[in-house]
Amino acid sequence: MTVSGQADIDETTLVAQSREGDTAAFGELVRRYEGKIFRLAQHVTQNREDAEDVLQETFMKAYEHLDQFQGNSKFYTWIVRIAVNQALMKLRRRKTDKSVSLDETIDTGEDTMVREIAAWDEDPEQRFSRDELGGILDTAVQSLEPPYRSVFVLRDIDELSTEETAEALGLSVPAVKSRLLRARLQLREKLTRFFKRKGDDAFAYM
Amino acid sequence: MLTCKDFLHELSDYLDECADTQVRSKLEAHIAECPNCWVIADTTKKTIRIYRGMEPYPIPHDVESRLMKALEKKMAAGKT
Numbered sequence: 001m002t003v004s005g006q007a008d009i010d011e012t013t014l015v016a017q018s019r020e021g022d023t024a025a026f027g028e029l030v031r032r033y034e035g036k037i038f039r040l041a042q043h044v045t046q047n048r049e050d051a052e053d054v055l056q057e058t059f060m061k062a063y064e065h066l067d068q069f070q071g072n073s074k075f076y077t078w079i080v081r082i083a084v085n086q087a088l089m090k091l092r093r094r095k096t097d098k099s100v101s102l103d104e105t106i107d108t109g110e111d112t113m114v115r116e117i118a119a120w121d122e123d124p125e126q127r128f129s130r131d132e133l134g135g136i137l138d139t140a141v142q143s144l145e146p147p148y149r150s151v152f153v154l155r156d157i158d159e160l161s162t163e164e165t166a167e168a169l170g171l172s173v174p175a176v177k178s179r180l181l182r183a184r185l186q187l188r189e190k191l192t193r194f195f196k197r198k199g200d201d202a203f204a205y206m
Numbered sequence: 207m208l209t210c211k212d213f214l215h216e217l218s219d220y221l222d223e224c225a226d227t228q229v230r231s232k233l234e235a236h237i238a239e240c241p242n243c244w245v246i247a248d249t250t251k252k253t254i255r256i257y258r259g260m261e262p263y264p265i266p267h268d269v270e271s272r273l274m275k276a277l278e279k280k281m282a283a284g285k286t
Contacts, residue, residue, distance in 0.1 A: 026281070027277070034270065036262050039262040056272070056273050059277055060277065064280075114246060117242050119249070125256050133256075134260070137256065152257075156257050162222075177218060177219075184218065184254060185217075185250065187257075
């Protein structure tokens with residue numbers, strides 16, 4: 001049991017209580033999702049200060065518009081959508097990034113390039129310490145183009161469904177699927193450098 | 207007979223286990239005979255598995271305290 005007893009309460013109840021003005025209930029919702037929203041904001045903005053602004057704005061807006069939350073999607077999907085919008089506004093304001101829209105037409109077509117084909121060990125991540133692994137995985141995700149990055153973070157890191165990801169990003173289901181495939185293949189390729197079975201690259205040194 | 211390109215196209219659905227049974231058996235027949243596609247499927251599956259286990263870093267203390275302060279202010283204003 002936690003002191004407040006809030007930690008065990010289900011999300012629907014917390015949302016209902018928050019709507020009635022229960023600030024402790026809303027505080028618990030914030031605690032549940034702040035880490036994920038901050039991570040998402042950092043992935044989209046690639047800037048810590050912007051990510052912090054996005055984090056604050058997301059929960060402020062959520063609190064303000066709580067009566068507009070329909071309850072037919074998950075609360076998390078709803079706040080992700082707010083967070084993504086806030087993050088994109090930051091990017092547009094900065095205008096340094098040419099890929100400011102997640103809706104932009106991207107080449108989803110033909111070849112999903114596969115250049116490197118090498119087998120990995122069974123649990124290749126065990127070769128690295130927790131921190132090293134975190135660094136490798138983060139750097140790889142950061143190197144994806146923004147439209148792929150957001151889809152991958154929501155779908156494969158936050159484990160939203162394809163439909164929820166589409167809803168949160170305002171994309172069609174086929175668009176989510178094709179971007180996800182690209183993102184997964186690109187990451188696979190980037191990680192192969194670290195995870196490939198020792199010996200498989202023997203020729204590289206000859 | 208499925209080509210490697212067809213296989214790649216279906217890879218996400220296959221790994222998410224939402225390819226229909228007929229497609230699935232064709233894909234499995236393909237990787238049984240194509241070592242490259244087997245490696246791609248296996249390493250992509252591992253990529254997904256490794257990322258899934260990734261918990262967000264705990265939010266930095268100063269960031270959280272600024273967030274809570276801003277929210278408290280907002281909530282207090284909302285009550286009046």
